[in-house]
Amino acid sequence: MANVMCFMEGFNSGAVEDKFSSSSQGFESLEYGTEACKRSRDIYSLGSDYGFHPDESSLDNGFIVTKYDQEQQQQLSCSDFRLLDGVSFNVASPPIQAYFEEMVKLAGGIQDVIEPKKEKHVQFSFPALELLNNYRSGFKRLNGEGRIIEPRNDTANTEGATKKFSTEEIFRFAGEIFIQSSSQIVDGLSMVSHPFNLSFSGLSNEEIKDVELAGFLLASAEKVGCQEYDRAKRFLNQCDSLSSDTGTPVQRIVYYFSEALKEKIDRETGRFKSKGLERVQKVDIDEAIMSPNPATLACHQTMPFAQITQFAGIQAIIDNMAEASRVHIIDLGIMSGIQWAILMQALASRQEGPIELLKITAIGTTSKHLIEDTGRRLRSFAESMNLPFSFKIVMVSDILDLKENLFETDATEMVAVFSQFLLRSMIVVPDRLEALMRIIRKISPYIMVVIEVEANLNSPFFVSRFIEALFFYSAYFDCLEACMKRDNVNRVVTESRYFGEGIRNILAAEGNERKIRNVNIDVWRAFFARFGMLEADLSMSSHYQAKLLTEKFNCGSSCTLDMNGKCLIVGWKGTPLLSVSAWKFY
Missing domain, CATH: 3.40.50.150 (Vaccinia Virus protein VP39)
Structure with missing residues (x-):
């Protein structure tokens, strides 16, 4: 489960x-x-x-990838399949639901809402970003060949409706600006010249702020990769003041990535104590996955993967x-x-x-x-x-x-x-x-x-891991935004206890400590x-x-199903997640 x-x-x-x-x-x-x-x-x-x-x-x-045989699919009717979704067998059938409800009971029920933390609102300007010109390939996702299901944007078809950008698109947008930008030094920080005016890009005010916040995270990662830790901390301070673990998906992602980058800096500079490891040891991840608990059960029930x-x-x-x-x-x-x-x-x-x-x-x-x-x-x-x-x-x-x-x-x-x-x-x-x-x-x-x-x-290179992890987790945070309310306690637990620890391990740990x-x-x-x-x-x-x-x-309309050779790839809005x-x- x-x-x-x-x-x-x-x-x-x-x-x-x-x-x-x-x-x-x-x-x-x-x-x-x-x-x-x-x-x-x-x-x-x-x-x-x-x-x-x-x-x-x-x-x-x-x-x-290989193209999916759509003609064969059209020629076959539902009766040709030995399906799991028959009248007496589907995910919503009484027997399966009874099995699931037993686990829910053992977990003590599934809670819904927590008291949201106060979100921070600070005015800021777009930072200068110098990373990603060497990492363009990090922004290439599935190209759609061999695709069984394309993601749909139901709101985009409404006349006059404003397209809502996904979490990955926000980071992709910030990355493209980062790549295209020329920089200059201002007050010790590298400030970017805008290649274009964000207000004309189709982004809402909230999305513009998210793009700018994403820029601070990218800049901090670049400085960590270059071992310019003092500069990295300046950008991370901006991330800390603008991110929130109960805000938009971008704010939540930046919150956890920023924590991981700070721990990496502490490890690299010798300031790291055993605090981080002690925190991990208190959470037996394998046991948490195996035993029925509200957060994992809620994710199984509401997320499609x-x-x-x-x-x-x-x-x-x-x-x-x-x-x-x-x-x-x-x-x-x-x-x-x-x-x-x-x-x-x-x-x-x-x-x-x-x-x-x-x-x-x-x-x-x-x-x-x-x-x-x-x-x-x-x-x-x-x-x-x-x-x-x-x-x-x-x-x-x-x-x-x-x-x-x-x-x-x-x-x-x-x-x-x-x-x-x-x-x-x-x-x-x-x-x-x-x-x-x-x-x-x-x-x-x-x-x-x-x-x-x-x-x-699994890359030995920090920046490669950072870019891949950023898009991977962006898809999950985006899915949670679509599936659960922002103040849902199971969402907060999932993001902090599981995703946050995963991000920390991928970015901050090295050697045998890096399990993921x-x-x-x-x-x-x-x-x-x-x-x-x-x-x-x-x-x-x-x-x-x-x-x-x-x-x-x-939220199933945002799922993508692709074929990579004979393997089925399950993704979110084109980002591959599971095979x-x-x-x-x-």
Whole structure:
């Protein structure tokens, strides 16, 4: 459930080197997208182990995509799909809602509103910005080829209506001004000459202020990247006085990015104490994701990404096991287990024949009691569906201790592996990641479904991480603006406890302390190829399922569904956020 929190703390910790293996530059070398990266090609060499060598065309944030077969889609009717959205099976069905409501009850309910903090209003002028001329590629997003769903702006079609710019567009606008600007020194700060008058750009007064605030953040990041910390602090002081964690999405983003930049400065200058680390240790992110809590449940219920990826992923399993009588699911990080309630309802209502047994094996290294709670909920749900069900937990203190025989697979079973935001959390512990993949290879499942974060947040270069994180989180903050009121307590908790900590870790931490190291699907493809994995097609049913889910959310019109090769990319207004892919072993 709470999959929207996918980019938080790692699954596992351990003192290991940052390099993926001794024979390669590892996952950290797989991030690309800036001129700085081009000047450091040796760092980005992947080596023969990966069989992947970036060239000029790949050193940006674009995607190699294939066009979606719209003609085939039109020729097929809804009755042709083995769908999850049948009369007795959909996200709003009574059984699924009962499962969800049980988790809400355990979480103590979902609260709605908090007392908003007083927002700050200060007059300011546009700062001089000197960054982004070397980072133009950071502003390239999906180009629309292979797109299944385009984002819609319903208000823009109304005659005379003023277009509301998205959060990403505000930062993109500020970045373009930043790139185009010439600068001069005024009172120790670099002040920008306006390339054009913002009042004629179609921006509202609030948006103009947001663009200017975004400019201060970009300027501070540039100075941090250049290690000009005194100058950076001046811009950060402006950010502090103008940002707010309860204001516009731009004000909220700047608030958390500013906090992260200040911590980075303290770390770099030796002023950093243990305060930051102590704060992180008080929040067990993995446990927070697994256990029902109001913030994560509210996000699952109101934001579309988790349910879209879950339904598309489960549909892929159903499509590949349509006639299997004994199904064995190996879940690499089970969380709440709501995805398996979805599968159970589908299996219980399928027409191909009765299911003899659904077996789920959950792998864990911590929080065994939470996995046991999930198992109890699933057993109860299976009983309500009259579905033969078995649940087993494989607990190991270290992934290196995982052995093939612990899964107790049977020759009569059809095995599927489901990985939801687990692999990215192990990039920081590459020996564990490789060990896990070797075990999966030995098991040789019929299908492996992988849901991951679609972002390049693993660069060794600070500015590259900053730009990518800025657009990635802008999309989430923009979505929250569309889905929840600004004073909604669950929104504030989500932004501070999860997004804020994620931003802090990406920007301020280095070495093994930097747990959040997401990479995109092209990187995973190169990695999976080493283990004999071939990408499988997601069926038309999975595509349709994803499209159907977007229509069930009030903000679903802003979701984008794109195809990157055979992989489904779920985004917000064109910014990629999550990926769903299916794999087979040869």
